[in-house]
Amino acid sequence: MSQDYEVTKQNKIRQIREKGAYDRDTVHGILDAGLVAHVAFVQDGEPVVVPMLYGRDGETLFLHGARKSRVIRLLEKTRRACINVTLLDGLVFARSAFHSSMNYRSVTVFGPARLVDDLDAKKHALHVINECTMPGRRAELRMSHDNELKMTGVIAVDIEAASAKVSDKMPDDDLDDLDAPVWGGVLPIETRFTELLPDEHVKESIEPSAALRAMEGKKL
Amino acid sequence: MSQDYEVTKQNKIRQIREKGAYDRDTVHGILDAGLVAHVAFVQDGEPVVVPMLYGRDGETLFLHGARKSRVIRLLEKTRRACINVTLLDGLVFARSAFHSSMNYRSVTVFGPARLVDDLDAKKHALHVINECTMPGRRAELRMSHDNELKMTGVIAVDIEAASAKVSDKMPDDDLDDLDAPVWGGVLPIETRFTELLPDEHVKESIEPSAALRAMEGKKL
Numbered sequence: 001m002s003q004d005y006e007v008t009k010q011n012k013i014r015q016i017r018e019k020g021a022y023d024r025d026t027v028h029g030i031l032d033a034g035l036v037a038h039v040a041f042v043q044d045g046e047p048v049v050v051p052m053l054y055g056r057d058g059e060t061l062f063l064h065g066a067r068k069s070r071v072i073r074l075l076e077k078t079r080r081a082c083i084n085v086t087l088l089d090g091l092v093f094a095r096s097a098f099h100s101s102m103n104y105r106s107v108t109v110f111g112p113a114r115l116v117d118d119l120d121a122k123k124h125a126l127h128v129i130n131e132c133t134m135p136g137r138r139a140e141l142r143m144s145h146d147n148e149l150k151m152t153g154v155i156a157v158d159i160e161a162a163s164a165k166v167s168d169k170m171p172d173d174d175l176d177d178l179d180a181p182v183w184g185g186v187l188p189i190e191t192r193f194t195e196l197l198p199d200e201h202v203k204e205s206i207e208p209s210a211a212l213r214a215m216e217g218k219k220l
Numbered sequence: 221m222s223q224d225y226e227v228t229k230q231n232k233i234r235q236i237r238e239k240g241a242y243d244r245d246t247v248h249g250i251l252d253a254g255l256v257a258h259v260a261f262v263q264d265g266e267p268v269v270v271p272m273l274y275g276r277d278g279e280t281l282f283l284h285g286a287r288k289s290r291v292i293r294l295l296e297k298t299r300r301a302c303i304n305v306t307l308l309d310g311l312v313f314a315r316s317a318f319h320s321s322m323n324y325r326s327v328t329v330f331g332p333a334r335l336v337d338d339l340d341a342k343k344h345a346l347h348v349i350n351e352c353t354m355p356g357r358r359a360e361l362r363m364s365h366d367n368e369l370k371m372t373g374v375i376a377v378d379i380e381a382a383s384a385k386v387s388d389k390m391p392d393d394d395l396d397d398l399d400a401p402v403w404g405g406v407l408p409i410e411t412r413f414t415e416l417l418p419d420e421h422v423k424e425s426i427e428p429s430a431a432l433r434a435m436e437g438k439k440l
Contacts, residue, residue, distance in 0.1 A: 010263075010266075010268075014288075014289060014290060015285070015286045015288075015289050035308060035322075035409075036306060036308055036322075036324075038258035038260075038269050038271075038304060038306075039269075040258075040260040040267035040268060040269035040302075041267050042262055042265065042266065042267050043230075045262065045265075046230070046262065046300050046302070046330075047260035047261050047262050047267055047268075047269075047300060047301065047302045048230070048260060048267075048302050048328075049258050049259075049260035049267075049269050049302050049303070049304045049328070050304065050328070051258075051304055051306040051324070051326055053322060065235070066235045068234075068235075069234060069235050070234055080266050080267060081267065082260075082266070082267045082268050082269050083269070084258060084269045084270065084271055086256060086258075086271040088255060088256055088411070091255075091353065091354060091413075091435075093354065093357065093416075093432065095361065095362075096361055096362060096364070096368070097346065097350055097358060097361050097364055097368075098364060098365070098368040098371075098372070100350075100354065100357070100361075102255075102256075102273060104256075104271070106271055108268075108269070108270070110266075110268075126317065130317055130320075133311065134311060134313065134320065137313065137320070138317060140402050140403075141315065141316055141317055141320075141402065142315075142316060142397065142400065144316070144317055144318060145318070148316070148317075148318040151318075152318070170417075170419040170420070171419055173421070177362065178421045180362065181423075181426055182360055182361065182426070183360075183416075183418065183422055183426050183427065183428045183429065183432065184418070184419050184421060184422055185416055185417050185418040185419045185422060185428075186416075186417045186419070187413050187414070187415075187416050187417075187432070187435055187436070188413070188414045188415070188417065189255075189411060189412070189413055189414070189440075190411070190412060190414055191308070191409060191410070191411040192409070192410060193311075193407050193408070193409055194407070194408045194409070194410055195407075195408070196313075196403075196405055196406075196407050197390075197405050197406045197407075197408065198403065198404070198405040199390040199391055199404050199405045199406070200390070201393070201398045201404060202403055202404055202405060203401075205401075206401055206402070206403050207403065208403045208405075209403065212313065212403065212407070215311075215407055216407070220409075
């Protein structure tokens with residue numbers, strides 16, 4: 001398999017091309033760092049976008065939702081998805097509005113969507129989503145009931161085309177603007193887990209597992 | 221104007237309806253708290269989604285990008301957009317995979333998209349985006365050059381239909397699962413600005429303005 005995704009009309013980076021990347025390592029790294037994907041599909045010729053948890057297994061992204069939900073039904077029917085995962089890293093305060101921007105890591109994936117209906121394949125997909133969003137948690141929980149699996153719809157999207165765009169920089173000001181008496185730089189943005197909060201049903205003898213503890217304070 | 225957005229086929233909340241809201245205060249509040257919007261449009265019958273900064277002015281959202289960029293050209297041409305803004309607030313660790321979920325604030329907007337070409341209207345739209353993303357910063361910067369304005373494309377999306385979905389809760393476990401020796405609760409997620417980092421061109425005498433200082437440490 002090629003290290004790079006093929007550049008097509010869909011995934012070609014047109015603006016600020018030096019920020020673009022098509023290599024699998026960069027694309028996979030950002031997909032694995034993110035937690036929420038924005039999934040776009042077409043309904044009656046019009047665009048719809050929905051935020052969803054997801055999991056990556058090689059060159060496939062798995063999504064889940066209520067079996068009867070619009071996003072699951074329409075991805076099953078229309079068979080096409082575009083998925084974007086963006087992590088916001090900062091605001092770039094340049095010395096002109098034009099050069100002001102943001103720092104971010106972003107991946108856009110295009111691919112065919114299909115309903116995962118086979119029971120074993122569905123269990124595998126849900127396991128992937130669980131491990132990507134709450135690593136180690138699944139093993140602490142009971143098996144899923146049959147009706148829970150029936151009520152859950154799973155969609156697989158194979159990564160057909162993908163591109164990454166990463167910006168991690170100080171302002172790129174015009175030379176003429178550098179003498180202006182204006183502060184320039186970056187205000188970083190951090191997204192991180194804080195501390196576990198138990199619900200009212202947790203018994204005194206029960207502590208969060210090491211897997212859960214390991215997530216505390218972690219930066220996305 | 222009605223306090224609530226009309227419920228249509230597009231914006232109707234179908235799953236977990238108690239989390240849904242159609243009132244303008246909730247929708248506006250989430251739009252004003254967010255920084256990045258995911259903007260979906262249709263290209264050759266297929267869905268595309270792109271992350272963008274944005275600004276809200278009453279019942280209109282403004283987006284900007286390079287005038288020649290795909291997102292600006294296609295929103296101008298197809299005239300339909302769906303925009304989602306999601307703020308992630310936590311992972312909900314239930315005692316079953318089925319009830320595990322996330323806490324979030326999310327708004328989805330549907331509406332007609334139009335290119336803002338009139339120069340004064342364009343300047344106004346850019347001012348709105350600036351104030352929403354970097355409050356107070358615009359006044360510190362020079363006027364935009366004519367060619368900068370020409371190179372920038374602005375799209376207005378009027379909020380035709382909108383819905384909010386907010387989840388801020390502890391696990392909603394099955395009664396049968398509460399006796400399992402498993403920890404349950406929430407791991408909050410915070411997205412916040414950290415501390416301003418000056419670039420190499422900042423002169424010693426120049427400090428960040430009060431407007432910029434006010435953003436440090438702020439939670440989204």
